[in-house]
Amino acid sequence: MSAPENIVDTLLHPDWIVPVVPRGVVLDKHSLAISGGRISHILPRDRARDLQADEELELPGQALMPGLVNLHGHAAMSLLRGFADDLPLIPWLEQHIWPAEGQHVSAEFVRDGTELAIAEMLRSGTTTFSDMYFFPDAAAAAAISSGIRSQLVFPVLDFATAWARDADEYISKGLRLRDDLKHQALVTVGFGPHAPYTVSRPNLQKVATLAAELDVPVQIHLHETTGEVLAAVEENGERPLDTLNAIGLLGPRTQCVHMTDLGDQDMALLAATGAHVVHCPKSNMKLASGACPAARLLDKGINVALGTDGAASNNGLNMFMEMQSAALLGKLSAADAAAVPAEDSLYMATMGGARAMGLADDIGSLETGKQADLIAVNLSGPECQPLYNPLSQLVYACNGSQVTHSWVAGHVLVREGNLTRINITDLLSRCARWQQKINSQQA
């Protein structure tokens, strides 16, 4: 028997609700109720007093909004934050990051690094993250125990690493993981072929065939720099996006990460196939990779999500900073102050990610019936005063430290700024040990 309609699990009374859908709307003096892990009511405050709740929370000066969706990252690379800075992509990867990963990456590294990443993400308002990294089984364990929602795209590469010998082994281990996690409601498993320059065409073809058969997401680094595109044209006579299209790898399950080098034809192809773009503005700026033309993509109806990329190229995992960077870089690169307004950046950081993951009916906005993945943000501090428009403050004035509460599927994972399921003292001491180990092996 279901509970009477006026009995709910949790009842929240913020000053504002920013639902994201409909776009640009801010609800004043409304309340939100959670029942069975879903949003059961959004209603004016005076009518909310008719509801009976197990837990009721007054949130004065606070805004409720959907949890942020970080659609691209390498969570365990949080242990390599600040390890190699101020370098462009290829020397950064080939001379610093890949050698360090070869030396240090193990299941323990991934477990601890992912837990550190999740702690940072939850505290700064991310309730769903996507991860492409080695030992995704260890990342899954960290994600499941923390309660966060995740998309784990298992890596596929042509070369051997500590996790697998060759592309076939990456794929078979990844598919076994997918099978092992099939009953985990908060975890989606997909393919993560690293990039067209590290995965051969036949191996990309295998990924395309299997992903279509199993109907699972595929995430790939693509057109990250103009150098990548030029090298591919010289080697294969075509742009990487055309290669992906030729082998049937572009479609509504595909998440193309970075996409800084895009011509009109590329955009037409993205629009025609329904592929998604994952914009990582901070990583692109730090590695001086280029700028994804987010405003033009949105104008053409192409879905754009946001991602931080790994902490070694960002150097944080804070989606408030990513939203702000997407708006600012969008304006600068389009030479148009009206490009990427606050509401578009907020949409990309929430619904954009949800749509790319195929979860648009479940997360990404505050609507009744959706999963209760949401955050409370305190807009009463000096950095948010005076307050003319809460939506503007969320994108242009906040920095993530204003997040007071985070809920995933109705479970509170951050309460008054504190993580409820992660022992931060123990986690920080494990991180200090990694820092010592990595430092001593560098010397």
Ligand SMILES: CSC[C@H]1O[C@@H](n2cnc3c(O)ncnc32)[C@H](O)[C@@H]1O
């Ligand atoms: C196959 S696991 C992920 C792999 O990707 C590397 N990586 C991290 N950031 C980037 C980036 O911006 N472009 C390309 N590759 C990146 C990471 O170090 C892992 O080796």
Ligand SMILES: [Zn+2]
């Ligand atoms: Zn990446």
